[in-house]
Amino acid sequence: MQKDDLLRLLRDPNLLPSEMQDLLSSIVAQAASLNMPCYLVGGSVRDLLLSRPVKDLDVVVEGDAIKLGKALVKKFGGKLTRHDKFCTAIWHLPATFDFQPLTLDLITARKESYDHPGALPTVTPATIEDDLRRRDFSINAMAIRMDGDRFGELLDPLNGQADLDQGIVRALHSRSFVEDPTRILRAIRYEGRYSFALDSETLKLINHESFACLSNLSGERLRHEIDLIFEEGNAGQIIIRVDNLKVLNVIHTALPSFNLNYADFLDMDPKLDFPRSRIIMGYMLWLMDLAEDEILSIAKHLDFTSELTHSIRAVSQLKKKLPVLMNSKPSLWTFALEKFPPDSVYAVYLVTRENALFEYLSIWRDVKPHTTGDDLKARGLQPGPRFGEILSHLRAAWLDGVVGSREQENELLNTIL
Ligand code: ATP
Ligand code: MG
Numbered sequence: 001m002q003k004d005d006l007l008r009l010l011r012d013p014n015l016l017p018s019e020m021q022d023l024l025s026s027i028v029a030q031a032a033s034l035n036m037p038c039y040l041v042g043g044s045v046r047d048l049l050l051s052r053p054v055k056d057l058d059v060v061v062e063g064d065a066i067k068l069g070k071a072l073v074k075k076f077g078g079k080l081t082r083h084d085k086f087c088t089a090i091w092h093l094p095a096t097f098d099f100q101p102l103t104l105d106l107i108t109a110r111k112e113s114y115d116h117p118g119a120l121p122t123v124t125p126a127t128i129e130d131d132l133r134r135r136d137f138s139i140n141a142m143a144i145r146m147d148g149d150r151f152g153e154l155l156d157p158l159n160g161q162a163d164l165d166q167g168i169v170r171a172l173h174s175r176s177f178v179e180d181p182t183r184i185l186r187a188i189r190y191e192g193r194y195s196f197a198l199d200s201e202t203l204k205l206i207n208h209e210s211f212a213c214l215s216n217l218s219g220e221r222l223r224h225e226i227d228l229i230f231e232e233g234n235a236g237q238i239i240i241r242v243d244n245l246k247v248l249n250v251i252h253t254a255l256p257s258f259n260l261n262y263a264d265f266l267d268m269d270p271k272l273d274f275p276r277s278r279i280i281m282g283y284m285l286w287l288m289d290l291a292e293d294e295i296l297s298i299a300k301h302l303d304f305t306s307e308l309t310h311s312i313r314a315v316s317q318l319k320k321k322l323p324v325l326m327n328s329k330p331s332l333w334t335f336a337l338e339k340f341p342p343d344s345v346y347a348v349y350l351v352t353r354e355n356a357l358f359e360y361l362s363i364w365r366d367v368k369p370h371t372t373g374d375d376l377k378a379r380g381l382q383p384g385p386r387f388g389e390i391l392s393h394l395r396a397a398w399l400d401g402v403v404g405s406r407e408q409e410n411e412l413l414n415t416i417l
Pocket of ligand 2: 043056
């Protein structure tokens with residue numbers, strides 16, 4: 001790519017929003033004043049070259065990134081989290097920068113070595129070229145010089161641009177997946193995201209040797225990679241590809257492929273107004289048809305939060321319970337569904353289209369009688385379990401259309417009392 005073309009991409013507000021450009025200029029100027037060569041690297045460069053909007057800034061300096069971070073905090077404010085072992089710092093941006101996310105990683109160009117496969121790397125400061133060589137794939141191993149006269153120069157020692165043009169995900173060396181088996185999942189994720197293909201040599205590295213390392217990874221690291229897959233637009237296809245490459249089975253033998261009939265539900269515009277996380281929805285849709293003990297075993301192995309485990313179990317239980325509830329009165333539905341998290345009810349609605357679930361989420365769950373505990377006290381009743389029973393009775397009457405006005409509710413209350 002010509003330097004002029006690259007400069008045009010760097011200045012395109014559709015690719016790098018102006019607030020990102022401002023933030024980047026501030027960092028580059030500060031790095032320059034400390035005589036630190038400064039580079040945009042990794043995903044930022046890849047997405048710029050693909051003419052796709054840059055999601056987050058990956059900034060590397062040849063020099064001490066912690067020193068740079070301290071200078072930035074002194075000049076602009078905000079806070080710094082240091083990771084001395086990795087020579088990196090996280091700058092928690094001051095409110096003056098109108099920028100999402102609210103943090104930015106500052107990285108010292110470095111070399112990495114691995115004590116044993118799957119271990120976290122040992123880090124030594126190095127040149128930008130060394131830094132590019134420690135990365136995962138050629139398409140993620142390019143840098144753009146940002147400071148001084150060489151501003152806008154592309155560094156591409158591993159031919160990432162050629163692979164980007166041809167749509168190839170290529171690991172940088174034959175030990176790549178053994179050193180860090182999370183890269184197997186990363187490779188498949190980029191392949192799916194950009195509709196690229198795995199390079200044939202890279203594909204061969206997804207083999208028994210790297211599988212042995214993959215199966216030793218901590219549940220937390222595995223789950224994080226799967227979470228990232230669920231953030232992708234075509235997560236369903238990516239999981240299927242992970243399965244077809246026999247990788248799912250290595251992670252846990254009970255992990256199923258993804259039911260493509262459910263794939264669209266990840267993207268579905270929720271007509272219903274409650275918070276739902278795409279990641280939790282992904283796991284619910286993926287694992288809902290498993291047996292309880294399989295869900296628990298996977299949850300343990302992948303270190304799921306108790307909230308996530310609860311949501312998935314709820315979906316699976318509710319789906320099984322549905323036939324029993326069919327043709328019940330709204331009050332029965334409501335009292336049964338209230339025991340499940342709304343996200344789980346929503347997931348079951350998506351795959352069954354049972355209208356009662358929709359009614360529950362959009363209307364029934366908010367139906368309450370006018371009468372309150374205070375009203376019952378005012379009528380001389382002693383607080384106790386009977387309070388709940390009376391209020392439930394009134395609520396059921398509203399839900400089932402037995403009462404439809406405050407007067408009718410009062411009449412019913414008189415009868416009950
Ligand atoms: P995304 O769009 O998914 O965020 P990204 O390329 O920005 O893609 P990050 O996970 O944010 O990915 O990492 C930033 C960069 O760090 C990558 O582009 C890559 O160069 C490097 N990197 C990340 N994870 C690894 C890894 N496991 N091994 C080697 N290099 C990695
Ligand atoms: Mg990124």
